[in-house]
Amino acid sequence: MRQFLMGNEVLARAAFDAGAKIMFGYPITPTTEVLATWAKFCHEDKSLQYLQTEDEMAAGFGVCGSVLAGVPAFTATAGPGTILMQDPLSMAEAMRLPMVCFIGQRGGPSTGTVIYSQQELTMTAFGGNGEGYRLVYAPCGLTELYQLTLKAFAHAWQFRFPTFILYDGYLGKMKGEVEIRNTQYVIRNTQPILTGNMRNCYNLEEEAYALNMHHAADWQKMASQVAAFELSGPKSPTLVVAAGSVAAAAKEAGVYLFRPITIWPFPEKDLRHIAQEVQKIIILESSLGQLARLVKSVLSGEKTKMETVGKPALGFTPEEVAKIYAA
Amino acid sequence: MQPNFPRCYKISSKPHKFCPGCGYGIILKNLGRVIDEEKLAPHFTFLTDIGCNLLAWDFFDLPTAQTHHGRTVPTAVGFKMARPNETLVCLVGDGGGYAIGLQNLIHACLRNTAITVILVNNTNYGMTGGQLSPTTLANQITDSTPFGKKDNLAGKMFTGPEFLRKLAWPKAYLARASSDRPALLKKYLQKAIAAQAAGNFSLVEVISACPLNWKTGAEQTISRLKALEKSFAIGEF
Amino acid sequence: MKILLAGEGGQGVQLAAETLAKAAFLEGKSATLIPNFGVEQRGGVSLAFVIIEAAGRQILYPKFSQADVAAIFCDRALIRAKAHLGPKTKVIYGPAMAGQPATTLPPKAWNIFVLKRILEATNIVKKATVWQVLAEKLKVQFAADPHLQRMDQEALQ
Numbered sequence: 001m002r003q004f005l006m007g008n009e010v011l012a013r014a015a016f017d018a019g020a021k022i023m024f025g026y027p028i029t030p031t032t033e034v035l036a037t038w039a040k041f042c043h044e045d046k047s048l049q050y051l052q053t054e055d056e057m058a059a060g061f062g063v064c065g066s067v068l069a070g071v072p073a074f075t076a077t078a079g080p081g082t083i084l085m086q087d088p089l090s091m092a093e094a095m096r097l098p099m100v101c102f103i104g105q106r107g108g109p110s111t112g113t114v115i116y117s118q119q120e121l122t123m124t125a126f127g128g129n130g131e132g133y134r135l136v137y138a139p140c141g142l143t144e145l146y147q148l149t150l151k152a153f154a155h156a157w158q159f160r161f162p163t164f165i166l167y168d169g170y171l172g173k174m175k176g177e178v179e180i181r182n183t184q185y186v187i188r189n190t191q192p193i194l195t196g197n198m199r200n201c202y203n204l205e206e207e208a209y210a211l212n213m214h215h216a217a218d219w220q221k222m223a224s225q226v227a228a229f230e231l232s233g234p235k236s237p238t239l240v241v242a243a244g245s246v247a248a249a250a251k252e253a254g255v256y257l258f259r260p261i262t263i264w265p266f267p268e269k270d271l272r273h274i275a276q277e278v279q280k281i282i283i284l285e286s287s288l289g290q291l292a293r294l295v296k297s298v299l300s301g302e303k304t305k306m307e308t309v310g311k312p313a314l315g316f317t318p319e320e321v322a323k324i325y326a327a
Numbered sequence: 328m329q330p331n332f333p334r335c336y337k338i339s340s341k342p343h344k345f346c347p348g349c350g351y352g353i354i355l356k357n358l359g360r361v362i363d364e365e366k367l368a369p370h371f372t373f374l375t376d377i378g379c380n381l382l383a384w385d386f387f388d389l390p391t392a393q394t395h396h397g398r399t400v401p402t403a404v405g406f407k408m409a410r411p412n413e414t415l416v417c418l419v420g421d422g423g424g425y426a427i428g429l430q431n432l433i434h435a436c437l438r439n440t441a442i443t444v445i446l447v448n449n450t451n452y453g454m455t456g457g458q459l460s461p462t463t464l465a466n467q468i469t470d471s472t473p474f475g476k477k478d479n480l481a482g483k484m485f486t487g488p489e490f491l492r493k494l495a496w497p498k499a500y501l502a503r504a505s506s507d508r509p510a511l512l513k514k515y516l517q518k519a520i521a522a523q524a525a526g527n528f529s530l531v532e533v534i535s536a537c538p539l540n541w542k543t544g545a546e547q548t549i550s551r552l553k554a555l556e557k558s559f560a561i562g563e564f
Numbered sequence: 565m566k567i568l569l570a571g572e573g574g575q576g577v578q579l580a581a582e583t584l585a586k587a588a589f590l591e592g593k594s595a596t597l598i599p600n601f602g603v604e605q606r607g608g609v610s611l612a613f614v615i616i617e618a619a620g621r622q623i624l625y626p627k628f629s630q631a632d633v634a635a636i637f638c639d640r641a642l643i644r645a646k647a648h649l650g651p652k653t654k655v656i657y658g659p660a661m662a663g664q665p666a667t668t669l670p671p672k673a674w675n676i677f678v679l680k681r682i683l684e685a686t687n688i689v690k691k692a693t694v695w696q697v698l699a700e701k702l703k704v705q706f707a708a709d710p711h712l713q714r715m716d717q718e719a720l721q
Contacts (some may be wrong), residue, residue, distance in 0.1 A: 004589040026427070027458040027471065035458070036470050043474050052459050052471045052481065055397065055427035080377075080395055111377055111395065115601070141624040174626040175582070176596035177589055248624035319629040346606040539606055 001180050007172040008033035008076075010142055010180075011102050011165065014149030015074055016041055016048070017182040019190075020100070022073040023050045024062035026081060029114035030169035031104040034076040056081040060088025063099050070192035072153060076102035078169075079112055082120050082127070089162050090128030094200040096215070097193065098156035098163070102149075105168040107313030116169040117313040118244060118286035122293075124166050125264035133215045135163040135226060136264040138243040140251065142178040145171060148261070150185035157187045159222040166263060168286075170245050170315060223265035230259045237279040240325060241271070241295055245315060246284050252318035255325045263291075268298045275304045282324065283308045284316055333359030335368050337388040344382045348548055350506030350535025351379060354447060355386055357513040358416070361520060362389070371414045372406060374399045376423035379453045383418055397428030400435050403442045414523060415442040422452045425461040425485050432491070436528050439496040443519045444530040446487065448559065449537035457540030461485035464558055469540075487532050488564040498522065500529035501564040506536060507552045508561065515563070534559050565688055566628040567614040569678075570645035571637025571658070573607045576675030580635075581612030583701060584679060587693040588616040598626040609644045616688050633686055635678050636661065656681045669719050672712060676719035691720055 005013070011034050015023070025035040035052065042048045053059040059075045066073035077085050082103055092099040105120045107113030126132040137152055139145040149165050156163035202208045233240075233256040240257045242250045247259040258274055260267055275281060281304050285291040292308040299306065309324055316324075332338070336359055345351045362368055371389050375381050377396035384393045394402045399417045407415050424432055424446040435442065451469050452458040458471040459481055466475040478484075488501040495501060500522035504512040512533060519529035534555045538548040567584065571577040578599055588595035593616055600611035613627050630650040636642050637658040649655065658678045659667045669677055676698070683691055698716060699706065706713035 004586055004595075025471075027422075027452045027455040029455050032455050032458065032470065036456075036473065039471055040473055054429065054461075111381075111393070141622055143622060170598060170626060173601075174596055174598040175585060176623060176626070177594060245625065252623075252625050315627060317627055317629040318625055344607065 002177055003180050004175060005142070005178050005180075006033055006175045007142060007145055007167065008104070009037045010146050010178055011076065011149055011167075011172075012037035012041065013180060014146045015100075015153070017180070018072070018150045018153035018185060019187045020072045020074050020153060021048055022062075022066050022071060024053055024059040024066075024073060024075045025050070026053055026056045026059050026077065028056075028078050028081045030106055030116075030172045031076040031078050031102065033172070034102060056084035057087045060085045060099070060101075061091075063101075064088050064092055064095075064097050067097050067099060068192070068194040070190050072098070072100075072157065072187050072190055074100040074102065074153075076104065078104040079106045079108060079120070080110065082123055086123070086127040089134075090130060091200055092162040093128055093130050093133045093215070094211070095198055096160040098160050100152055100156050100163050102165045102167065104172045105166065113313055114169065115313075116245070116286065116315055118168060118246065119290065119312055121166065121263060121287065121290040124164050131212065131216065132264060133161050133219045134264060135159065135161050135222065136166050136262065137164065138166045138247075138260065138263045139171065140244060140248045140259060142171070142174070142176050146178055146180060150182055153187050154185040155222075155226055157189050159218070159226075161219065161222065166244065168245050171248075219265070226262055227265045227267040227270075228261035229267040229270050230261060231257070231274060232259070233257045235277075238325065239274065239278040239281050240284055240321070241281055241291070242284040243291060246286055246321075249316045249318045250284065250321045253321040253325065255321060263294070266294055266298055271295070271298055272302060275299055275302050278304060280305045280307065283310075284321065284324065285310050286313060286315060288312050333363045335359050335362045335387050335389055337385055340385040343386060345379065346537075346539045348536055348538040348545065349379070350449065350533065350537075350552075351383065351447060353506045353509055354445065354512065354533050354535065355383060357509055358445065358516055359387065360513060361516045362387070365517070365520060367414050367520065370412060371416070372410075374403050374406075374415070374417045376417070376419040376428065378420040378423055378455075380418045380420055380423070380447060381454075397423050397426070397431065399423065400428055400431040400442070400444060404431075404435055404438070404440050407440060407442055411441075414520065416520075417442060417444045419444060419446050420453070421446065421448040421450065421460045421462040425487055429461075432530075433494060436491050436494050436499065436530075439499055439526075439528045441523045441526050442528065443516075443523045445516070446530060446532045447535045448487075448532050449535045449540075450555070451537060451540050453537050453540050457537075462559070484558065486559065488530060491530060492564045495528060498525065498527045500527060502530075503532045503534070503559055503561055503564070505534045505552065505556060505561055507549065511561070518563075532559070565616050565686060566630070566632045567616070567682065567686070567688075568631035568634040568645060568648050569612040569614065569637070570634065570641035571610055571675075572640060573610045575610070575637045575658075575660070577610040577612055577637055579701070580675040580679045581614050583694055583697045584682065584689065585614050585616070586697045587689040590693055590697065591689055592619045593617065593689070594619060594621050594623050596623045596626040609641050611641070611644060633682060635682050637675070637678060654685055656685060670715055673715040673719040676716045680720050695720060
């Protein structure tokens with residue numbers, strides 16, 4: 001069904017369509033409409049609940065509690081809130097909880113701006129005191145925002161890693177037409193997760209080592225199934241690598257573009273394969289190298305020339321992308 | 328005609344950025360008068376939280392730091408330990424003070440840390456668009472309680488000074504004022520600063536108008552502020 | 565078509581922009597809208613980026629470098645809007661700007677007047693659709709203040 005919605009409204013709608021039942025949240029721009037929209041849903045549908053908590057840590061632990069009980073839940077945050085969210089996210093990583101989190105990136109560091117950036121990539125994928133056993137989706141445009149959110153819930157419950165929609169204030173606050181239709185993704189396996197004795201702290205180094213290796217193996221298995229990308233634009237010796245809203249501008253500019261749909265796990269072998277056939281890669285991002293660092297480590301050993309144009313907290317318009325590409 | 332500004336005002340940041348009808352202007356002006364009259368400027372540090380209070384970051388011609396949401400008080404605690412003779416004033420909202428920062432506020436009070444907290448209570452999270460806060464009244468419509476706040480989901484309305492009095496040391500100063508009663512507000516601020524100078528924790532909650540998020544015109548704003556005194560008692564605790 | 569609206573908080577810039585984008589959507593076109601905002605809740609410069617394209621092509625990115633049409637509501641906003649004006653940009657000046665011809669319409673309806681001028685300069689959507697969106701958006705306000713409804717209607721004709 002074709003609707004005219006704000007990105008934040010799309011997120012709430014997708015969460016509902018995916019089968020989520022509870023939202024825990026704390027007011028933070030640019031995500032506030034997610035909670036406001038969900039609160040309205042709760043008024044109409046008594047099977048849903050929401051809670052505005054005293055802070056982001058309480059919101060995240062609320063999600064943990066709900067999923068431990070077997071009920072799909074989620075939260076939305078940004079910037080300084082994402083920082084606080086690392087506390088519950090680390091627990092979710094260790095205990096394999098299907099925590100779903102929407103991150104509306106805003107300028108950093110610290111309180112930054114309430115508007116936009118791509119400066120929370122590293123934190124979203126690797127922000128805890130662990131190895132980043134997480135699944136991070138980076139949608140481009142409103143319809144993909146809806147679809148990837150459905151996928152996020154389904155995959156969170158299938159693979160049991162904290163799962164993210166890494167978006168930003170532009171995608172969150174823009175209004176536009178979006179196709180709302182859920183034809184395939186449903187959350188399966190919603191049984192209580194807490195049934196025996198669970199812990200997240202160990203006595204011996206060897207126990208922690210074993211836990212990490214076990215999670216890493218599961219994560220690799222998931223990676224091979226979910227890592228996704230999109231290649232668009234006419235083939236050319238110069239390839240742009242960008243994600244999210246910067247990729248949206250690059251698509252509008254019509255350049256040859258590799259767009260990771262999963263930022264983490266990064267679609268490594270796909271990029272390595274495509275990189276063989278280009279001479280230069282230009283990484284575009286609204287940060288000073290968070291995506292570039294990932295790309296460079298993926299392409300380490302490859303001979304392709306790499307250039308980064310990073311504008312922390314500033315967007316790229318399609319006209320700007322075209323100019324950079326032509327130069 | 329020159330405006331009657333306190334000397335400690337930073338003129339280049341005026342007119343200020345608070346909304347028309349907001350209580351912050353009155354609160355800060357009276358703080359400014361106290362700073363002038365008590366000659367506090369040479370050893371004065373001002374800290375703000377996040378929210379509408381952050382718009383005061385360049386309000387005074389005095390050292391001011393904006394901190395993180397709810398973390399103004401622990402920052403003040405550290406600063407005061409490093410510089411015990413400084414007059415430290417924190418400007419926080421009902422969200423930063425009683426939600427995300429409540430734990431820090433409680434512990435500063437338990438320690439009797441010699442700071443002054445000015446807590447502006449307009450019963451909502453103003454800067455993010457008017458969401459529920461710990462001081463929102465039952466059935467109040469906010470952005471996150473679009474059909475009215477229900478206590479069983481959102482919690483009982485929180486009365487800070489009354490609560491803190493149970494934890495506070497005997498000479499800590501706790502009061503509640505209103506932006507609608509500037510003379511009394513100024514008197515309470517003076518007493519709070521004096522309590523700090525005598526080595527005690529002090530907090531003045533100020534109920535304040537937020538016409539934008541209350542969605543009230545001038546008359547309704549004033550009457551609403553007066554009505555709030557029934558829920559938030561003016562006085563010293 | 566890339567349309568920039570720029571004014572001050574309180575001038576109804578966002579309402580005009582949302583109405584325009586929603587009307588385009590109702591006519592089956594592709595449209596996006598994004599406001600530009602800072603921390604202050606009121607006042608300050610208020611910008612809105614509207615992109616309207618023919619049906620069928622989802623617009624992925626809501627901002628642009630250069631506007632095809634720019635509607636400036638006040639002099640202060642012109643400074644911010646300048647970055648998006650190019651040699652080909654058609655600029656429309658609202659009645660609040662210095663040197664503009666006076667209008668009998670009350671300031672409350674000036675944003676609709678500017679919207680009308682955008683429509684006449686671009687033919688991008690029909691006035692009837694715009695009125696349909698406005699009547700829905702301002703349902704409560706119009707019911708409380710029929711004079712406002714008449715003035716907005718007059719502003720659009």
